[in-house]
Amino acid sequence: MTPNSPLKLVWKGKDKPSNPEDDFDDLNPVITYRHMLSNNLGVRDPLRVIALCDSDAFYAACEMNRLRVDKDVPLVVLQWDMLIAVNYPARKYGISRMDKKKDALKRCPHLKVVHVATYKEGEKEPGYWDDVDTNTHKVSLDYYRRESMKIAAMFKEEVPGCEIEKASIDEAFFDFTKPVREIMLHRYPHLSKTPPGAPLGADTPLPPPPNISWNGLGNLIPVNPPPPASEDEPPDGQPNITTTSLPPEDEEVELASNKSRGDDTPTTWHDVALSIAAELMGKARLAVKTKLGYTTSAGIARNKFLAKLTASYKKPDSQSILRNTAIPNYLRPKEFQKLRFLGGKLGSALAKEFDVSTVGDLLTISLESDGMQSKFGENSVWVYEILRGIDRSEVKDKGSALTKSMLASKNLPKPITKASEGKHWIRVLAAELALRLKDAREMSPNLWPKTIVLHARKGYDAGRSKQAPFPFTREVTVDTIASAGDKLWKELVGNSMTLNVSSVQLAFTGIDVAEAGQKSIEGFLKPVSSSSVKETREPRDIFDIDQVAQPGSATNAVGDGSPQNLGNDKSQVVSLSYVCARCGKTFELPTVHHTGAGDYQDIHDQLTRAKLEHDDFHFARDLANEGSHRPLSSISSKPTPKSSKKRKASPATRGIEKFFRK
């Protein structure tokens, strides 16, 4: 029976609280030595501290850095005729996204206007040109992706031992719980051991926390927000008034008024944890600002949901802290449709069903109110909790495969009608994917896309998609990708001459590091050189294991699937290497001549032996390291309001494995 048992909350709706504060009655849990000294309470940890940090006007900031523009220069980033980013100096002129370039310039004639990088026609690389035309170019966000990765890398450096989840190109969540606990134990050594005379042993509450100074740590969200600034409230509380208090202009003012806002409510140990997290977050943000030139805004609170909400309290270049005690008053006036995951259909369904708009409104609706269970089913508990500031979703390190999919897409203002145009755009998109995959492989070689997907929208219809396994080829070339794309195109739009395609998207999905035993051996066999291999439009990987093991099998769905490529090359000079996906060690084999599958088999066997030996080394080393990082799958959390059904473990990995395990 943990103090924060979720069941308590689930059933709580049964007896309607008479005191509205009861809705938030888990916000001040008793914290014991057991809590303090446990390291695996996960999302139930009463000392959990999470932050969300996002870059201010990120694309604009990237361009300012790239062009070495002074930080006070108003600048916008353009995508065709649309503003996709407006820096803060430009916002002072009342410029916002949704404005057109024209209007923006009207408001601020000396505005710096930068168009996002584009590929043009068949260019291999994106670039910045001034003659951008949506009919011939496609946008590339690559520069921003790279900058984003730099920032993420610096964050990891700056807060070691902290789980970090990149949530989007310009946002990351931090789980500071672990490093904060260590610091707390170090700073307050009397917490590190249950005192001998403690009445309840480890379940004894901690002694009173020290008074802490929030000075310099960020903006404290007030426990008692000041009343809305304007006296003349529009009838009905309409959307264009800001219900939340306006943040003060500077932190001095904020701090001076803390007392009057009730921020002198008793300090808790969770507050101590928050304050330490704020130190760490501030340090990491400072590093990013001084070393990379990006300002950020962060929110620090007890979970992801609140951290995200808190980050928006004051921007830019600022961080804010939401104490548990400040949660109810911060949450209640918010329009729930602005909350994470309630911005879409679920949110509007709730608004319609109960005819309300704020969190406070929804708090009066119990779990078993008419319509709650029937209309929202599984979501109702999730909603119930989120409204009360409870969110058990975890911050998960997305590990090595930092990106699971790559999408290149192009909207066609003037829909295309000819097959040749389709081919053209597929080629452009393929070129981009090829480059991006190549770049990604510089960081982690052995990245493999499992599938390729083509999306197309015809006229006004909803888009349709087709996918197929992406073939094995060591060299993923534009041609490889384009022909796979062409094939999907045929299945999707056919040869009909009436086609009217207004958007095309080509994607890799299931990108992952090929791990031993997970993918087939092809992934580890890398042709170093080859001669008399004709460069066909669809170069087949000459080491495709299927060809070796089962000559003629056509499981490889590459390109046009023309059979003449299957084992038709009579003589080749090749040499092979095997690169371990885990440590990068390379095994080279001498150059061989071969005339048939038998030779392949020889090479294959030798490499297989080397690989097995090497795998054993990793296996042993893994055993030695066991125990330090086991995935905790026991904690169930619901990252999205969607179903909580668990996916079954993927079926046994098939393929080449049978060649190795005997």
Next chain:
DNA sequence: CGACCATAT
């Protein structure tokens, strides 16, 4: 696994 949907920046 394949197609599609929901959500977000």
Next chain:
DNA sequence: GGATATGGTCG
């Protein structure tokens, strides 16, 4: 709204 990303549903 365009360009991307992720995760869930359902057959």
